[in-house]
Amino acid sequence: MTADVLLEKDLQAQFEERIAAGDKIEADDWMPEEYRLALIKLISMHGISEIMGALPEKEWVPKAPTLYRKLGIMAKVQDEMGHGQLLLRVAEDLIKPLGKNREDLMQDLFAGRLKFHNVFHMATKSWGDAGLIGWLVDGAAIITQTNMLNASYAPYARALQRICAEEVFHAQHGEAIILALAEGTEKQKEMVQDALNRWWEALLFFFGPPSSDTTGSTKQDITIKYKIRINTNEELRQGFLSKYIPRIQSIGLTIPDPTLRFDEETQKWIYQQPNWENFKKIQRNEGPKSQERLKLRRTSYDDTAWVREALSAQIG
Amino acid sequence: MTQKFENPVVELLFQLADDDYLFSYRGSEWLGLAPHIEEDVAFSSITQDTMGHATVYYRLLEGLGLGAADSLAHIRPAAERKNSILVERPNGEGCYMENPRYDWAYAVARSYIYTTAKKIKIDSLKSSSDQSLAEAAVKISMELYYHLLHWKTWFVQLFNATEEARNRMTKALEKVVADSGDLFSFGDAASEITNASLIESEQVLLNRWTEYVKPVFETIKVAVPTFGKPERNGRNGEHTNELQDAIDTMSEVYATDLAAAW
Numbered sequence: 001m002t003a004d005v006l007l008e009k010d011l012q013a014q015f016e017e018r019i020a021a022g023d024k025i026e027a028d029d030w031m032p033e034e035y036r037l038a039l040i041k042l043i044s045m046h047g048i049s050e051i052m053g054a055l056p057e058k059e060w061v062p063k064a065p066t067l068y069r070k071l072g073i074m075a076k077v078q079d080e081m082g083h084g085q086l087l088l089r090v091a092e093d094l095i096k097p098l099g100k101n102r103e104d105l106m107q108d109l110f111a112g113r114l115k116f117h118n119v120f121h122m123a124t125k126s127w128g129d130a131g132l133i134g135w136l137v138d139g140a141a142i143i144t145q146t147n148m149l150n151a152s153y154a155p156y157a158r159a160l161q162r163i164c165a166e167e168v169f170h171a172q173h174g175e176a177i178i179l180a181l182a183e184g185t186e187k188q189k190e191m192v193q194d195a196l197n198r199w200w201e202a203l204l205f206f207f208g209p210p211s212s213d214t215t216g217s218t219k220q221d222i223t224i225k226y227k228i229r230i231n232t233n234e235e236l237r238q239g240f241l242s243k244y245i246p247r248i249q250s251i252g253l254t255i256p257d258p259t260l261r262f263d264e265e266t267q268k269w270i271y272q273q274p275n276w277e278n279f280k281k282i283q284r285n286e287g288p289k290s291q292e293r294l295k296l297r298r299t300s301y302d303d304t305a306w307v308r309e310a311l312s313a314q315i316g
Numbered sequence: 317m318t319q320k321f322e323n324p325v326v327e328l329l330f331q332l333a334d335d336d337y338l339f340s341y342r343g344s345e346w347l348g349l350a351p352h353i354e355e356d357v358a359f360s361s362i363t364q365d366t367m368g369h370a371t372v373y374y375r376l377l378e379g380l381g382l383g384a385a386d387s388l389a390h391i392r393p394a395a396e397r398k399n400s401i402l403v404e405r406p407n408g409e410g411c412y413m414e415n416p417r418y419d420w421a422y423a424v425a426r427s428y429i430y431t432t433a434k435k436i437k438i439d440s441l442k443s444s445s446d447q448s449l450a451e452a453a454v455k456i457s458m459e460l461y462y463h464l465l466h467w468k469t470w471f472v473q474l475f476n477a478t479e480e481a482r483n484r485m486t487k488a489l490e491k492v493v494a495d496s497g498d499l500f501s502f503g504d505a506a507s508e509i510t511n512a513s514l515i516e517s518e519q520v521l522l523n524r525w526t527e528y529v530k531p532v533f534e535t536i537k538v539a540v541p542t543f544g545k546p547e548r549n550g551r552n553g554e555h556t557n558e559l560q561d562a563i564d565t566m567s568e569v570y571a572t573d574l575a576a577a578w
Contacts, residue, residue: 051356059413061344061347062565062566065569066390066570067389069578070367071364071371074364074367077347077348077360078364081347081348085354180577183577184576184578185573185576187573188576295415296349296415297348299415299417300348300416300418304349304351304352307351307474310473310474313478
C-alpha cells in the first residue's frame with residue numbers, strides 16, 4: 001500500500017510506530033499536523049532566539065576589555081548568528097507546506113506571535129553580565145539542547161549536533177571571563193557577584209515552568225510525547241543546579257537564595273521559586289528589554305528593506 | 317599633533333594597526349543589524365578577522381617595546397592615533413545600542429574601498445624589508461582574499477540592482493571618496509617609510525589601486541574615483557571627534573582598571 005491511499009488514521013498510527021521504534025523523521029516524510037506545528041513552534045523560536053540573543057551580548061562586543069576578549073566574544077556572537085541561520089533553515093522547510101517563509105517568521109516576531117527566549121529579554125548591565133551569559137546561559141542551553149540531540153526530527157537533531165559542539169566553547173569562553181573576574185580585584189569580584197544576583201531569577205526561568213499549573217501553559221508534554229526531547233523542564237533545571245551550584249560556590253560566589261539546599265531524601269534541589277508573574281510578563285514581550293530589542297530588530301530590518309528588494313530584483 | 321617616531325616601522329605599524337582596529341570596531345557595531353542573517357554571519361566573520369589583523373600589528377609594536385598591545389589598542393587618545401579618516405566615521409545616525417539608523421550602502425562602499433586599498437598595501441608589504449611585517453602580510457592576505465570577494469560582490473550587485481540601490485550607492489561612494497584623501501598617505505613619515513623599503517611609495521600604491529579596481533568600476537559604469545588632498549590627515553593624528561567617541565566605547569571596561577587582569 002502506498003502512502004497516498006493510506007487513511008489519515010493509519011498514517012498517524014504508522015507515524016507513532018516509527019516514533020516508538022526510535023525512527024528518525026525527515027523533512028519530506030509524512031507527519032501529523034500536531035507534530036509539525038510543535039516542531040515549527042520549537043525550532044522557529046529556537047532560531048529566532050539565537051538571533052535576538054545576539055543583541056544583548058552584542059552590546060559588550062566593542063567594549064570587551066582586551067584584544068583577546070574582543071576576539072573571543074566576536075567569535076561567540078558570530079556563532080550564535082550562525083546557529084540562528086542553521087535553525088531557521090530547518091524551520092523554513094517545515095513551514096514551506098503551509099505557504100510560509102522566513103519573511104513570515106520575521107513578521108511573526110515583530111507582531112509578537114513568535115516569541116524569543118525569555119533569557120534574552122534581560123538587560124546586560126556590565127562586562128560581568130557578558131561573562132555570565134557565556135558561562136551560565138550557554139551552560140543552561142547546553143543542558144536543554146543536548147536533551148534533544150536524539151530528537152525524532154532528524155534535521156533538528158543534526159543542527160543541534162553542531163550547535164552543541166560550539167556551545168561548549170561558548171561556556172568555556174564565559175567561564176574564562178568569570179574566572180578572571182573572580183580572581184581579580186575587589187571591584188571585579190563585585191562585578192561578577194552583582195551579575196549573578198541580577199541573573200539568578202532569569203537562570204531559573206530559563207528552563208520554563210515546572211508544569212502548566214505554574215503559568216497556564218507549557219509545551220513540554222507534546223515534545224516529550226513525540227520524542228523531540230527526553231526530560232521535563234524541572235528535570236533539566238535540577239540537572240543545571242547540580243552541575244553549576246558547586247562550580248558557582250567554588251569560585252567564591254554566593255547564590256542569592258538563602259533557602260537553597262540539596263534534599264538528600266528526594267535527591268532534589270530545594271530552591272526559592274522565582275516570581276513566575278515576571279516570567280509571564282516576559283512571555284507577553286513585557287520584560288525589561290523586550291520592546292527595546294524588538295524595536296532594534298524591527299528598525300534595522302525596515303532600514304535594510306531596500307537591500308533585500310535590490311537583491312530579489314536581481315535574481316528575478 | 318601626534319608624535320612622530322624615529323623608527324619608520326613603528327610609524328607604519330601604528331597606521332596599519334589603527335586602521336584595522338577602527339574598521340573592525342565599526343563592523344562590530346553592525347552586529348545583529350545586517351540586511352539578512354547570512355550577511356550577519358559573513359560580516360561578523362570579516363570583522364573578527366580584521367580585529368585579528370589589528371592584534372597582529374599591536375603585538376609587533378609590543379615586541380618593539382612600545383608598550384602592551386592591549387594598552388596600545390585601548391587607551392591611546394585620538395590625537396595619537398594614525399588611522400585614516402575613512403575608518404573612524406560612524407555607520408550612520410545613532411549609537412549602536414540605541415536606535416542605530418545605519419546605512420548599508422555606506423557600509424558596502426566603505427568596506428569595498430577600504431578592503432581594496434588594504435589589498436594593495438598588503439601585497440606590497442609581502443616584500444617589505446621588515447621580516448615580521450612581510451610574514452604578517454602573507455598571513456593576512458589569505459583571509460583578505462575572502463573579504464575582497466565578499467565586498468566586491470555586494471558593491472557590484474547593489475550598483476547594478478534597482479534604481480534606489482544605485483542612487484544610495486552613488487551617494488555613499490561620494491561620501492567615502494570625500495574621506496579617503498589620507499587612505500594611501502603615510503603622513504609626515506612617508507619618505508622615511510619608503511626609504512626604508514618597508515612598503516612602496518604612496519603614488520605607486522595609489523596607481524596600482526586605480527588599475528586594480530578599474531574592471532570593477534567598468535562593470536558598474538562609474539569612473540574610478542580620484543582622492544583629493546585630505547582636509548585632515550589621520551596619519552598625522554588629525555581626526556574628527558567621532559574617533560574619540562569610538563575609543564571611549566572600546567576602552568570603557570579596560571579603562572576602569574588599567575592594572576587589572578581581564
